[in-house]
Structure formats: structure tokens, C-alpha cells
Amino acid sequence: MxxxxxxxxxxLFKRPVLIFMVMLCFLPVLNLNPYVYHIVTLALLFxxxxxxxxxxxxxxxxxxxxxxxxxxxxxFSYFAMQYYNxxxxxxxxxxxxxxxxxxxxxxxxxxRYGVGGIYFVLCTIAxxxxxxxxFITFREFTGGSLGVSLAIVERDSFYYFTFTSxxxxxxxxxxxxxxxxxxxSGLRVFMKRLSVIxxxxxxxxxxxxxxxxxxxxxxxxxxxxxxxxxxxxLVFIRFIDPEGVFGLWxxxxxxxxxxxxxxxxxxxxxxAFILIPIGEVLRAIFSGVSAGLNLLIYGxxxxxxxxxxxxxxxxxxxxxxx
Amino acid sequence: xxxxxxxxxxxxLWNIYPMHGAFLTSLLFLPLGxxxxxxxxxxxxxxxxxxxxIITIALSICLQGIAQLLWKTDFKxxxxxxxxxxxxxxxxxxxxxxxxxxxxxxxxxxxFFLMRTHIGIKIRAVAQDxxxxxxxxxxxxxxxxxxxxISFLLAGLAGGLLICIFPAHPAVGVEFGLFAWVIxxxxxxxxxxxxxxxxxxLGFIYVAASYIWSAxxxxxxxxxxxxxxxxxxxxGLFGAKARV
Amino acid sequence: xILCPEKLLVVKNIHKRFGGVVALEDVSFDVEKGEILGxxxxxxxxxxxxxxILSGFLKPDSGQIFYKGRNITNLAPHKRVxxxxxxxxxxxxxxxxxxxxxxxxTSSLSVAGKISEKILNDLGLSNVSYLKTxxxxxxxxxxxxxxxxLTLNPELLLVDEVMAGSRPHEIEHFVNLLKSQREKGVTxxxxxxxxxxxxxxxxxxxxxxxxxxxxxxIPHRVLSDISVIKAYLGx
Numbered sequence: 001m002x003x004x005x006x007x008x009x010x011x012l013f014k015r016p017v018l019i020f021m022v023m024l025c026f027l028p029v030l031n032l033n034p035y036v037y038h039i040v041t042l043a044l045l046f047x048x049x050x051x052x053x054x055x056x057x058x059x060x061x062x063x064x065x066x067x068x069x070x071x072x073x074x075x076f077s078y079f080a081m082q083y084y085n086x087x088x089x090x091x092x093x094x095x096x097x098x099x100x101x102x103x104x105x106x107x108x109x110x111x112r113y114g115v116g117g118i119y120f121v122l123c124t125i126a127x128x129x130x131x132x133x134x135f136i137t138f139r140e141f142t143g144g145s146l147g148v149s150l151a152i153v154e155r156d157s158f159y160y161f162t163f164t165s166x167x168x169x170x171x172x173x174x175x176x177x178x179x180x181x182x183x184x185s186g187l188r189v190f191m192k193r194l195s196v197i198x199x200x201x202x203x204x205x206x207x208x209x210x211x212x213x214x215x216x217x218x219x220x221x222x223x224x225x226x227x228x229x230x231x232x233x234l235v236f237i238r239f240i241d242p243e244g245v246f247g248l249w250x251x252x253x254x255x256x257x258x259x260x261x262x263x264x265x266x267x268x269x270x271x272a273f274i275l276i277p278i279g280e281v282l283r284a285i286f287s288g289v290s291a292g293l294n295l296l297i298y299g300x301x302x303x304x305x306x307x308x309x310x311x312x313x314x315x316x317x318x319x320x321x322x
Numbered sequence: 323x324x325x326x327x328x329x330x331x332x333x334x335l336w337n338i339y340p341m342h343g344a345f346l347t348s349l350l351f352l353p354l355g356x357x358x359x360x361x362x363x364x365x366x367x368x369x370x371x372x373x374x375x376i377i378t379i380a381l382s383i384c385l386q387g388i389a390q391l392l393w394k395t396d397f398k399x400x401x402x403x404x405x406x407x408x409x410x411x412x413x414x415x416x417x418x419x420x421x422x423x424x425x426x427x428x429x430x431x432x433x434f435f436l437m438r439t440h441i442g443i444k445i446r447a448v449a450q451d452x453x454x455x456x457x458x459x460x461x462x463x464x465x466x467x468x469x470x471x472i473s474f475l476l477a478g479l480a481g482g483l484l485i486c487i488f489p490a491h492p493a494v495g496v497e498f499g500l501f502a503w504v505i506x507x508x509x510x511x512x513x514x515x516x517x518x519x520x521x522x523x524l525g526f527i528y529v530a531a532s533y534i535w536s537a538x539x540x541x542x543x544x545x546x547x548x549x550x551x552x553x554x555x556x557x558g559l560f561g562a563k564a565r566v
Numbered sequence: 567x568i569l570c571p572e573k574l575l576v577v578k579n580i581h582k583r584f585g586g587v588v589a590l591e592d593v594s595f596d597v598e599k600g601e602i603l604g605x606x607x608x609x610x611x612x613x614x615x616x617x618x619i620l621s622g623f624l625k626p627d628s629g630q631i632f633y634k635g636r637n638i639t640n641l642a643p644h645k646r647v648x649x650x651x652x653x654x655x656x657x658x659x660x661x662x663x664x665x666x667x668x669x670x671x672t673s674s675l676s677v678a679g680k681i682s683e684k685i686l687n688d689l690g691l692s693n694v695s696y697l698k699t700x701x702x703x704x705x706x707x708x709x710x711x712x713x714x715x716l717t718l719n720p721e722l723l724l725v726d727e728v729m730a731g732s733r734p735h736e737i738e739h740f741v742n743l744l745k746s747q748r749e750k751g752v753t754x755x756x757x758x759x760x761x762x763x764x765x766x767x768x769x770x771x772x773x774x775x776x777x778x779x780x781x782x783x784i785p786h787r788v789l790s791d792i793s794v795i796k797a798y799l800g801x
Contacts, residue, residue, distance in 0.1 A: 129500060205623070207672070295386050
């Protein structure tokens with residue numbers, strides 16, 4: 001029975017993804033420059049973010065405010081760990097609950113009151129801006145604009161999931177992505193229904209789909225994974241600030257990676273592994289000027305995608321394949 | 323944002339009086355708007371609004387990137403004092419009054435243009451129903467170009483004026499842009515008066531809340547207000563059109 | 567509250583206006599189980615609006631709808647599907663990227679419906695089942711629309727002008743298909759312009775004109791009614 005369960009999970013993986021993941025798992029063996037693992041971890045986090053953004057996008061709702069859930073995940077994990085000495089694993093769960101509550105409120109309000117299309121996008125931006133300002137306000141807890149550092153006493157602690165080496169985070173990021181991936185490829189019926197909702201809401205109603213419920217579920221699922229990524233980010237980078245984690249730029253980053261990736265998780269993976277290293281390399285080479293170049297590149301890529309290939313990388317791959 | 327930087331350049335590089343700089347910028351933006359329309363927006367006219375929105379986000383990011391490359395991320399300021407006068411016992415800067423006047427005048431001009439002139443009516447017609455307008459003989463594409471030009475003109479002017487009282491940095495355009503959206507929604511889409519009153523209202527709330535609590539909290543309050551309006555009163559305070 | 571349990575559908579005093587335009591005014595009728603009711607009337611009479619209200623896509627300004635004795639006036643559209651009220655769309659809009667089979671399967675999932683070979687055959691879709699719906703002809707899309715509705719196991723089927731543009735033998739095919747559904751116990755309300763189909767298919771007919779019900783009865787009698795002819799000729 002056990003074996004059957006395992007092989008059915010393996011079957012959920014498309015071959016390219018499986019190969020990629022296995023390769024990543026063995027990469028630490030090569031003992032490369034730690035910076036490489038740093039970049040890969042970040043790329044994986046963004047890939048997970050892109051996939052989870054994609055869940056909501058599959059339901060037809062484009063969000064330019066996903067940083068909200070990331071920030072909530074990061075900050076509330078921080079609060080739990082820093083102030084209450086709660087274990088990372090529990091903190092993650094608590095932060096998740098907060099993010100889901102926020103998602104539920106946002107979803108309930110916008111879907112119930114029929115806020116759709118571009119107004120939904122605006123609403124998501126407004127929510128992230130709201131939280132950004134809110135968190136800056138309460139300086140004592142959040143460090144205001146300067147941000148906070150996670151200060152854990154022990155050097156290597158599994159309890160707090162803080163280590164001197166990058167490698168545990170590396171595997172955490174891999175795990176997170178696999179989780180996202182399995183969810184998206186496993187919940188086939190769910191994702192199918194979302195795509196009906198995206199294509200034609202009236203049709204969805206006409207075939208008996210509870211549009212409101214499914215949109216809300218999509219949002220909750222998306223927020224959950226985004227929050228998880230936020231928590232991992234916290235212990236990985238150990239520094240967060242309101243503008244960084246709640247900022248519009250971050251939301252746009254997520255969106256760009258996701259849009260470049262197209263509709264398949266493998267596309268997102270490729271997209272993240274292209275964009276994130278570019279950003280990091282620019283940062284390393286040009287330091288001061290890099291931020292501007294980064295913005296320019298992301299902007300151009302985003303514009304190109306929208307103009308030429310709305311399907312992103314997966315669309316291009318599909319066309320090549322067939 | 324670009325408007326602000328343009329006037330900054332005019333002042334620092336060529337020592338042009340900011341007021342003149344502001345008007346100069348707004349005129350310069352006309353051809354800029356024209357070319358951007360032809361190059362960027364025109365191909366997307368038939369695509370869903372969402373694509374258009376994302377393209378504007380992309381454009382905004384590109385411009386921010388360019389701005390960062392040209393001017394770095396620190397705040398650029400223009401020192402410009404004209405003195406203060408007494409108004410009902412409060413000391414007010416003449417500069418602010420001048421800017422206020424210019425802003426009010428342009429709003430009134432815009433209102434007059436949209437409501438009373440022939441072209442203004444055409445613009446409003448296209449806004450209400452583009453397909454029908456086309457059928458009635460209005461050249462919608464020309465109208466779109468015109469909208470863009472007016473919009474850029476005013477934005478350039480606004481930027482040029484703003485640099486006199488606010489510092490400039492690459493992200494400032496996004497900040498004000500978001501405020502613009504908030505004001506439009508709260509004041510009502512399609513209503514110039516709504517925008518004007520909405521702006522005033524928000525300005526008061528911002529200053530009042532900043533004084534009582536803090537600037538950031540007041541911003542948070544404003545965003546919360548924006549969301550509430552979007553949900554419960556989508557027409558805003560004065561809007562005539564219902565949101566789509 | 568149980569109201570006339572032997573009538574499957576009871577529609578009472580439905581009013582609906584859009585802004586200044588009255589779409590439906592005081593429309594009432596009922597339908598028995600296993601009946602086939604035709605709804606006819608000139609363009610703009612309010613037929614599709616009526617269908618939208620019956621299927622839950624619009625709420626009436628006033629009036630009530632009872633289905634099997636239960637008040638469903640405010641019931642959401644997807645919930646009506648679950649209790650057996652299924653509609654077709656006048657302009658078919660299947661999702662272009664889905665294959666025909668995929669589309670029907672997804673559709674059937676909500677009510678554990680069956681994609682049977684029979685449905686595909688009955689509607690002449692067997693040989694195109696692997697094509698993407700975007701590649702179908704208009705007539706094929708109309709058939710697909712009906713197939714979609716049938717996969718949802720309807721008890722009350724609401725059909726909106728499915729025969730427009732069809733040739734005589736196709737019309738006959740549809741009529742027979744719908745009649746065979748009735749054999750299985752499905753009640754049908756259909757909107758049609760093609761009078762030939764109406765006389766062949768309907769047990770009873772109601773006529774709408776400018777939002778009002780102006781006639782009701784067996785097809786033969788209604789179609790020769792002076793006021794009905796006037797309504798169509800626009801006097």
C-alpha cells in the first residue's frame with residue numbers, strides 16, 4: 001500500500017520538474033560557493049510565490065498585492081519567535097492563520113461585493129499599501145521603516161530553524177516548492193473549475209460551480225503558500241522591513257516572475273531561475289546602479305510578455321513542443 | 323515623477339525659474355505622450371483592460387529604473403522660497419498659494435473644457451460608450467490620443483509644481499499615482515468636481531491625521547477609506563458612471 | 567411552504583425593469599411535470615430575461631417562483647443547477663481551449679452527471695469529441711451547448727433558441743431529441759422563433775410581447791390568435 005501511495009505521488013510530477021528537483025537536491029554535494037545556494041534558495045522561494053500567485057490567477061483574479069500575505073507571514077513569524085520564543089514550526093503555523101484571516105476578509109469583501117477586474121487589482125494594491133503603512137506606524141514592534149532583524153541567541157537551532165549554513169534553508173525552499181507543485185498538479189478538478197471561472201463566470205454558475213466559494217478557496221490557498229514563503233524568508237535572510245515585504249515592488253516582482261512563467265509550474269520554475277539570478281548578479285556587479293537596471297529589466301520583460309506572449313514561458317514551451 | 327525631475331534639471335542645470343520650468347515641462351510632455359501612445363498603448367487598445375493596466379505598471383517600472391540610473395535614489399530638492407503672507411492670522415507660504423491657484427485654475431479649465439466645449443462632449447461620449455461613439459462618427463482613436471496628451475500635459479505641470487514643495491525620488495510617481503487613483507475612486511470616476519473635492523478631502527484627512535497621530539497611520543486610514551469606498555460606494559461621492 | 571405540489575414550476579407576478587425599460591410585467595404561468603412549454607414572442611419581448619430569472623442569473627423586482635413547491639425566487643444560479651434546473655445560453659460560449667470531451671466532463675462534475683456515449687451520439691458530437699471547442703462550427707457549438715445542459719441531469723431544462731440557423735432536418739433532430747428527454751421525465755421550457763419547431767414540440771405555448779403575457783394555450787390555437795399575429799407584425 002505504501003509503495004503505491006509513493007508512486008502515485010511521483011506520477012504527479014511532470015518529468016522536467018522531477019529531473020530538475022532531483023538535480024537540485026543533489027547540488028549541495030558539489031560544495032559550491034555558498035552564494036550559489038543562496039541564489040537558488042531565493043529562486044525557489046520566488047518560484048513557490050509565483051506558483052501560489054498563479055493559483056489565484058487561474059481563477060481569473062490578478063493580484064498586485066500579494067506581498068500582503070508574504071509580509072504577514074514574515075512579520076507574524078517574527079513576532080511569535082522573537083517575543084514569545086515560540087518554535088519556528090509553530091510560528092509558521094500561527095503566521096499562516098493570520099495571513100489566511102486577512103485573505104478571507106479580503107476575499108469575502110471583494111468577491112461578495114463584486115469587485116472584479118482592474119478594480120480588484122487596485123484593491124489588492126490598496127491592501128498591501130494599507131498594511132505597509134500600518135506596520136511602519138507601529139515602530140516599536142516592527143522597527144518602522146528601518147525594519148527588524150531576527151535576533152536568535154543560539155547559533156544553530158532546529159527549534160528556531162536558524163543555522164549558520166545556508167543548506168537547511170535550501171532544502172526548506174525545495175520542500176516548499178514541492179508542496180506548492182503537488183497542490184497545483186494534484187488538485188486537478190479544483191484547478192479545472194478555477195479555469196472555468198476565469199474563462200466565463202456565468203458559464204461556471206450555469207454548470208453548478210459555486211463561484212464565490214471557489215474564488216475564496218483559491219485566495220486562501222494562495223495566501224497560505226505565500227505566507228509560508230514569508231516565514232521561510234524571515235529565518236533565511238533574518239531581516240525584514242515593511243516596505244520590502246509589503247511593498248508594491250515586491251508584489252510586482254512576484255507578478256513578473258509568474259507572468260513570465262506562464263500557466264505551468266515548470267514555467268514558473270524556469271522564470272524564477274532566470275530572473276532572480278539576473279537580479280542578484282546585477283546587484284553584485286553594479287551595486288549602486290543595479291537597482292535601477294533591475295527595475296528597467298523587469299519592466300521591459302513585463303511589457304514584452306504582455307505585448308508578445310501573454311502565455312509566458314509555458315506558452316512558448318508548449319508551442320515548441322507541439 | 324518625470325515632471326518633477328525635469329524641472330529639477332531645468333533649475334539645477336540651466337537655472338530656469340521653476341514656474342516657467344513647470345509650464346515648459348508640461349509642453350514638452352505633449353510629444354512624449356504622443357509617441358508613447360503610438361508606441362505603447364495603441365496596439366493594446368483592443369486587449370482587455372487588464373493588459374493595459376499591466377503595461378502601465380511595466381512602463382512605470384521602466385521609467386523608475388531609468389530615473390534611478392540617472393538620478394540615484396536619494397531625494398532631490400529645489401530650494402525655492404518666495405516668502406510668506408498673513409491670511410486670517412495664519413502664516414501661509416506664497417508659494418503654496420500660487421501653486422494652489424494654478425491647480426484650481428487648471429481644474430476649472432479642464433472642467434470647462436470637458437463640459438462646455440464640443441470636443442469635451444466627444445471625450446465624454448467616448449468614455450461612456452466607445453463603440454457607439456465610433457458609429458456616430460467620432461474618431462475614437464483621435465480622442466484617445468487627445469486624452470493622453472491632456473493627461474500628460476497636466477501631469478507634467480503637476481510634477482513641475484510639486485518639485486517646489488516635495489522632494490523627488492524615483493518612487494514618488496507611484497506614490498502620487500496611487501493617491502490619484504484613491505482620489506478618483508472616492509471622488510467618483512468621470513467627475514472633475516469629484517476629483518477636486520476628493521483631493522481636498524483627502525488632503526485635509528491626511529494633514530489632520532498626521533498631526534494627531536502620524537503620517538503613516540493617516541495613509542493607512544486613507545487606504546482603508548479607499549477600500550471601503552470601492553466596496554460599498556463604488557460610484558464615489560460624485561461619480562456619475564457606475565464602475566464596470 | 568408547499569404550494570401546488572403537482573405543478574413542477576409556478577411563476578407568479580414577475581416584474582423586472584432595467585432602468586427606464588420594463589422588461590417583464592406581471593408575468594405568471596405554471597408548468598406541470600413532463601410538460602413541454604414553448605415561449606414565443608417578438609424580439610425584445612422579454613423571453614431571455616424570463617429565462618435569466620428562472621435560472622437565477624437575474625433577480626426579479628417582484629414576484630415569486632416556486633419549484634416543486636419550494637420558493638426559489640432568490641436562489642443562486644449554481645444552486646438551481648444542483649436541484650435540477652439547467653439552462654442553455656442563446657449564444658454558445660464554450661471555453662475555447664477545452665476539448666469537447668473535457669468540457670462536458672468538467673460540466674458534469676458538479677452533479678455527478680454522466681458523460682454517456684449516448685449524449686455524444688444523440689447530438690452528433692462523437693466524431694468531434696477530441697477537437698477543441700474553439701474549432702467547432704456554430705451549429706456544432708449549439709449542439710454542444712445542449713449536450714452540456716444534458717450532462718447536468720436536468721429535471722427542468724430551459725432552452726434558449728437552440729435551433730436558430732439550423733436546417734429542417736436538424737430542426738427535426740432537435741425536436742425528437744427533446745421529446746425523448748421528455749420520455750425520461752424531463753420538463754422543458756424552450757424559447758424559439760421557428761414556428762414549425764414550436765408547433766411540433768410544444769404541448770402548450772405562452773406568448774410574450776413587450777414584457778406581458780398576451781396569450782397562452784395549445785400551439786395551434788395560439789398561433790392563429792389575432793393578437794399574437796399583430797404582435798409579431800408590429801401594429
